[in-house]
Amino acid sequence: MPAVYDLANRGLLPPGFSLVGFARREWAHEDFAAEVHDAVKDHARTPFREEVWQQLIQGMRFVQGTFDDDDAFERLRSTIEELDKAQGTGGNFAFYLSVPPRSFPVVIQQLKKHGLADQSGGSWRRAVIEKPFGHDLKSAEELNKVVHEVFEPDQVFRIDHYLGKETVQNILALRFANTMYEPIWNRSFVDHVQITMAEDIGIGGRAGYYDGIGSARDVIQNHLLQLMALTAMEEPASFDADALAAEKEKVLGAVRLPKDLGRSTVRGQYAAGWQGGEKVIGYLEEDGIDTKSKTDTYAAVKLGIDNRRWAGVPFYLRTGKRLGRRVTEIAVVFQRAPHSPFDHTATEELGQNAIVIRVQPDEGITVRFGSKVPGTSMEIRDVSMDFAYGESFTESSPEAYERLILDVLLGDSNLFPRTEEVELSWKILDPIEDHWDKHGRPAQYKSGTWGPAEADEMLARDGRSWRRP
Amino acid sequence: MKIDLTDTTAGKVNKALVQGRRAIGTPAVGMVLTLVIVTDEENAYDALKAAGDASHEHPSRTLVVIKRVSRSPRDRTVSRLDAEVRVGADAGSGETVILRLYGEVADHADSVVLPLLLPDAPVVVWWPVNAPLDPAKDPLGALAQRRVTDTYSSEQPVRELSARADAYTPGDTDLSWTRITPWRSMLAAALDQVVCEVKAVEVEGEEFNPSCELLAMWLADRLDVPVKRSLSAGPGLTAVRLDTSEGAIALDRADGSLATLSIDGQPDRAVALKRRDTAELIAEELRRLDPDDTYASALRFGVERLNASAAPAPAAAEPAAVPAAAAAQAVPAAQGSEPPAKGEPAVEAAAAEAPAPEAAAKEPLKKRAKAT
Numbered sequence: 001m002p003a004v005y006d007l008a009n010r011g012l013l014p015p016g017f018s019l020v021g022f023a024r025r026e027w028a029h030e031d032f033a034a035e036v037h038d039a040v041k042d043h044a045r046t047p048f049r050e051e052v053w054q055q056l057i058q059g060m061r062f063v064q065g066t067f068d069d070d071d072a073f074e075r076l077r078s079t080i081e082e083l084d085k086a087q088g089t090g091g092n093f094a095f096y097l098s099v100p101p102r103s104f105p106v107v108i109q110q111l112k113k114h115g116l117a118d119q120s121g122g123s124w125r126r127a128v129i130e131k132p133f134g135h136d137l138k139s140a141e142e143l144n145k146v147v148h149e150v151f152e153p154d155q156v157f158r159i160d161h162y163l164g165k166e167t168v169q170n171i172l173a174l175r176f177a178n179t180m181y182e183p184i185w186n187r188s189f190v191d192h193v194q195i196t197m198a199e200d201i202g203i204g205g206r207a208g209y210y211d212g213i214g215s216a217r218d219v220i221q222n223h224l225l226q227l228m229a230l231t232a233m234e235e236p237a238s239f240d241a242d243a244l245a246a247e248k249e250k251v252l253g254a255v256r257l258p259k260d261l262g263r264s265t266v267r268g269q270y271a272a273g274w275q276g277g278e279k280v281i282g283y284l285e286e287d288g289i290d291t292k293s294k295t296d297t298y299a300a301v302k303l304g305i306d307n308r309r310w311a312g313v314p315f316y317l318r319t320g321k322r323l324g325r326r327v328t329e330i331a332v333v334f335q336r337a338p339h340s341p342f343d344h345t346a347t348e349e350l351g352q353n354a355i356v357i358r359v360q361p362d363e364g365i366t367v368r369f370g371s372k373v374p375g376t377s378m379e380i381r382d383v384s385m386d387f388a389y390g391e392s393f394t395e396s397s398p399e400a401y402e403r404l405i406l407d408v409l410l411g412d413s414n415l416f417p418r419t420e421e422v423e424l425s426w427k428i429l430d431p432i433e434d435h436w437d438k439h440g441r442p443a444q445y446k447s448g449t450w451g452p453a454e455a456d457e458m459l460a461r462d463g464r465s466w467r468r469p
Numbered sequence: 470m471k472i473d474l475t476d477t478t479a480g481k482v483n484k485a486l487v488q489g490r491r492a493i494g495t496p497a498v499g500m501v502l503t504l505v506i507v508t509d510e511e512n513a514y515d516a517l518k519a520a521g522d523a524s525h526e527h528p529s530r531t532l533v534v535i536k537r538v539s540r541s542p543r544d545r546t547v548s549r550l551d552a553e554v555r556v557g558a559d560a561g562s563g564e565t566v567i568l569r570l571y572g573e574v575a576d577h578a579d580s581v582v583l584p585l586l587l588p589d590a591p592v593v594v595w596w597p598v599n600a601p602l603d604p605a606k607d608p609l610g611a612l613a614q615r616r617v618t619d620t621y622s623s624e625q626p627v628r629e630l631s632a633r634a635d636a637y638t639p640g641d642t643d644l645s646w647t648r649i650t651p652w653r654s655m656l657a658a659a660l661d662q663v664v665c666e667v668k669a670v671e672v673e674g675e676e677f678n679p680s681c682e683l684l685a686m687w688l689a690d691r692l693d694v695p696v697k698r699s700l701s702a703g704p705g706l707t708a709v710r711l712d713t714s715e716g717a718i719a720l721d722r723a724d725g726s727l728a729t730l731s732i733d734g735q736p737d738r739a740v741a742l743k744r745r746d747t748a749e750l751i752a753e754e755l756r757r758l759d760p761d762d763t764y765a766s767a768l769r770f771g772v773e774r775l776n777a778s779a780a781p782a783p784a785a786a787e788p789a790a791v792p793a794a795a796a797a798q799a800v801p802a803a804q805g806s807e808p809p810a811k812g813e814p815a816v817e818a819a820a821a822e823a824p825a826p827e828a829a830a831k832e833p834l835k836k837r838a839k840a841t
Contacts, residue, residue, distance in 0.1 A: 276479030
């Protein structure tokens, strides 16, 4: 909602834009408007302006009903038709389906049954879906089948809010608009890549959703594999949705799982401890979690990409809850210089060069390289060069959802994963989940640390170590 | 710019840091290390001031961890973290976060510090007072590459030196050792000028000043001659006298600032050897972040052996001749930055018997290179 308001405030919404809420709650239009009002006031990034709010509120409606209630969907249809006349929406609707996975088929069928999804006379019907896009390959395929029965594949938008972030889009700009990175962006220079998404919070009140899903399905399948695809893909022929999707699919299709899944994947569960100065409980002690749960709250996997550019370069993906701090970043770590004319003492503190793309928070890019420490002796130490979005572009960058909602309205599907990408991602993750299901239990790690010791050992076996993000 | 946060978490402190950086218009991070200062309220001001001055040479994020004393059982059950975030002109060059820990959280300071460390950059922990006996095993010390203690501030410095030697882990260092860097470079330079064999050494300084012991142990370890530690009224170290085959060499500093270097057969020379303030010491300590092998070797020589070896002085003087010459040659080698013999095994040997002359020659006087 705040994202919608921000768009309106920037004048990016069409004049007749209307918003219809559908839920079980017994609300009048005014209650709905009040709820939106509060959300906007609290969370909108741009200042609150009364006239913008007045423009929005004119098109705001609420329909009460349950998903299996035919009358409610009829009311929804008549509300939309009324809005068409009153607001001049031109017969174009986007359905933002923020519904639990099990209700999905019902809702989609209801939309079809009541003619809400029928395109006619140059108008469009779009569906916006939030994660999870299934919980394995089979369920994802079923879900796609259900949705595509009703909506055209190119009218289905799967929201992965990471892809709406400026820094993520900037990966493409960094790689393909510049000359200095692309020549070294390959196995001849890159030692390995680490992609990290860490959260400092626990599962909060989402026990029902989280237990049985786990961090790998929740994060690696969508966010991390998408970030990896953007980091590793070849240059697309053009920047349109088809060309981008084609390159991402090629990379995801080339992903090779390590032979010994036990030694190159790690999962964990947070145990009680202290995080950031607060005492927190372990995963198994959370409300609504089975004390024997095998759900992972930390997952680390090592993947390879079998193509000429990346053969032999491991991609380490890790995610977890209750880790040191909230951070998402991609680190491309380069090989050491093949020969060092400096003696051992001079380079004792020199690490490997790296380019770190900070996705959140504090979006930006850091380049790490060695530099001489001023003084009479030759002593080389790592320094970092920093690019911060906040500094180089003083305009506050649009929030991810803002960008994505606008793209849905414009029908621009550049930043939305397609059916094929979702299915390819499950093909990568399914064998790992399967292995985990059959072997062992998640390792316990203390809350507030950077994950279980097994994950450190996994990298140590390759002679590497996790960066401290 | 200052941001005060009461009853907060590390996550909020991180947000405040970004916000502060943006507000002053320099959101890019150019800091090279994180300096964690663990102290009590009494010493926090001086330590922070020294760190602030040192940050002009080493832009760093300074985290001051102050453990507050809870005086009643009720206080001890309440856990609270207060933070004061300083960026820009208020924080030297870099950022400063003062963390005050109350109650139970004081025992889990590492959980507060870990999220606030700069990505990748080295971490140095400094205990101006009350350093743990085994710094590397301390939860905060375990986060760091380098752990700086100061035996000078302890109740029983000499006894603490032995404890430090027992617990030594590469990366440990002592400000009392940093204090004698100018002395060490001056003595090495003096031995450079004269071709001689050192027969005996006397180190004179005030009581309860571990720098004197460290200097004595360094000389004993490197020259393998009996070293006598004698007391004076101070201030600090007052004199080092070398008895050599070519006559006496003495470095005498009576007033704590200007010293006299006298070598037999040469005119006396004035040498500025001012007692340095903590900021300078910390700045020097932060210049090199790799383990200090020379310190390890000197520390492991052992305080107790100092006075023991001083007793049979005349007898031990003869075999000492060869290593002394070797040590003198080692000084120019240090300037040529020869790879250091990773001294651990050699050091053990030194503790057992006299070191082989080769080993002594190979190991450069590392600190010599960084003396200003």
